[in-house]
Amino acid sequence: MTSSSLAPPARVPLLLRFGVVERYTPVATMVLALIAIWYVASVAMNWTLVRDGFEREETPYTFSDVLAGTMEAERPLLPAPHQVINAFVDGVFGYSPLAPRSLIYHSLVTLSATVLGFVLGALFGIALALLIVHSRVLERSLLPWIICSQMVPVLALAPIFIVVLGALGLQGLLPKSIISAYLCFFPIAIGMVKGFTSPDPLQIELMRTWSATPRQVLWKLRWPASVPYLFASLKVAITISLVGAIVAELPTGGEAGIGARLLSGSYYGQTVQLWAALVAAAVLASSLIALVGLAERGVNSRMGGH
């Protein structure tokens, strides 16, 4: 007997009985509410700005003039949602993909650093986890440091890396991806140590009774058992990798990339451009996570899961 079975059957409105509607109504409501709040906030925050503009030009203005002005100010404090969407769409489709004003171009620059860094970091993290799992010495001497270093704001190292690698003659893609890799190898290493040690003692003993070599234990037991942990940590790592790539573009002064776009937007007060770059970063992040999720589903179905 549980409280859910004790409770009187709740009255569900007719519309909400359809699965799709029931599932998406709350989210849609929240999104709409957010957009509404955004519009109100942008009116409120841009109000004085626009009114001062009218007064400086000494043109007569009415309430509705100012209201309309807050919706399409050139350098608003908070651009209205449609302005951001317009700027985003314009940035994506308005220019040829390789023009320096195109968001696709900047996204590609950031994306390449992100992906390269992600791959490097994932490989390094998995290799480290393998070493740690197979060596008691490393487990006891290195693992505490790895855990400690998770509490350190590693991102603070980004400018140093850029400066040092720049002095060594490395510029462009590689320093950024090294920062990304450095940021994202921690969650992968930790997750994979958990994953590699996740098989039961019973299963490991079974492998021993079959006199399996350590390599066979790795490929036939530990590796398959660690797949859920692998994908969970990959999802965390890919967003961190993106953050790393964006932040790494800041101290270089940034010729290209989403981070550079953010920096120049903040220097020149181009708020709409700044918000459009943020939207691009959000789209990039969610599509990268979706890609990892797709890969996870593919691997799971190949492994006979669901």
Added chain:
Amino acid sequence: MDRRKSQLGFLLSAGGIALAFLLPLAPQALPMIDRPLVSTIAVTAGGLFLLAALLADRHAALVGLAGAILAAASSLQLLEDPEIAGSAGIGFWMIVIACWLSVAIVLINLADLRQLRPRTQRAVNLLVPLLFGLTVFYLWEVAVRGLGVPRVLLPPPSAAAARFAGSLPTLASDFTQTFIRGVLIGYAIGCGAGLLVAILAHRYQFLSRGLLPLGNFFSALPLVGVAPIMVMWFGFDWPSKAAVVVLVTFFPMLVNAIAGLSASGHIERDLMRSYAASPRQSLAKLYLPAALPFIFNALKINATLALIGAIVAEFFGTPTQGIGFRISTEAGRMALDMVWAEIALAALAGMAFYGCVTLAERATTFWHPSYRT
């Protein structure tokens, strides 16, 4: 590691020390024999290595460790000679290799120790990572100074430490600016708001079903990107940093707290119901305590995120203090020892913060199965 191997390793270490006396320390440097202090230390180290090889039992690790420390001391003493620093020869590296090899053997032997008394075990568990870290720092120091790596590329840790000790007032003001003002205030507001919204969402199912997917979506976004906007809205001083920290910490707390508030079991809920507990009572006595492990999980995640958020926000503009500001300006001036000192400060602050959260967790969730051993 078996006895034979560790005996061989200690013998090789002793051999390395012996080779240091035969081979040149540096092209134009005095040989080892003519340096009474260093050669006494090195000979003692070599003797200890031989003794360790001879003993080859539990005590060998301690003897070997003493030898390694003496070898390290002699190599550091040698580096004081300007003839050696920057152009160290093969004899010098022999001492370093001997030191590294002996520490490695000691570490392997220590890590292999099993079935000790609890107190000894704890000491060993602490000693092993500590030794490992010290060795890494030692090798970094010796490599940088021995090879003469330019300071603008990679300063030796001793230079960063000296800089740290020498500029405590600057570091203290940076610490208050970034950590006390930006991080702590933002962290308190962000986590508090996240928890409050989660409690609301727990009361109203509709809200929770709408907020959970959004919260998951937002906590996966690169939210530090809003830093320039916050700087534009709240100015250069700490409120903009606190605002970034609020945004960065809000969503992880929201998602975790919503999950935690629904973590209590049906039986407990039924019990509260049969006591006719009011919603407020069941919140205070059941749902919140049951959610504590999840809340602390979010608090721990946020401890790191908050520091990162504040430091990154400072890259976009600050008054003339703050950890992030100092890192970016000093990196631009190639004063890397100051940068490393700031990073050490950030690391210490981050670890202390995380440690405090962990202690609070121990104190409040002592009932949780993961602590009840």
